[in-house]
Amino acid sequence: MLLDIGEVAQRSGLAASALRFYERKGLISATGRNGIRRTYEPETLSRLALIACARSAGFTLTEIGRLLHAKPSDDALRERMAEKASELDDRIAQLTRMRDSLRHAASCTHDPLIACPEFKQVVRGTG
Known part of the structure; x- marks a missing residue:
């Protein structure tokens, strides 16, 4: 079941504007829209938790982007x-x-x- 941007914002504790910012930076991606609202896979919540953890560890958003797309x-x-x-x-x-x-x-x-x-x-x- 897809989550709309409001649900993701509420569950993650992030503002919808932060989610849109992360999307522009390529850290998360919407799967589509429900009317005018972006929708996300539930896995996005895990990805946001990883982003929050990495930020608290001192990684920059650029470094987090590299981490999320890293190859062995x-x-x-x-x-x-x-x-x-x-x-x-x-x-x-x-x-x-x-x-x-x-x-x-x-x-x-x-x-x-x-x-x-x-x-x-x-x-x-x-x-």
Whole structure:
């Protein structure tokens, strides 16, 4: 069953204008029209989820377009994906330290909290 642009917008959390923009960029494609409204295959929702994930990982729309049309022989793209994976590892480590620091601070009795040696150690990544 095809989804009209309003349904895709509602389910994906994106504005219809964003969907039309992604279509112009070649990231998604409408299958036709229902009256004046564009229609999409349900798989478009999965593609939009992938686009959102890639954007949050720091990929540009151009890079996402390349990713969506990649072939196994695209060595340059594979290299870029490996670089992004390393960058994400760094971000995950940073966010994990922040999470651990906040968990500690939530029950710490040091005054002020940021003076706590354990808090400082976790934030620096040495704890």
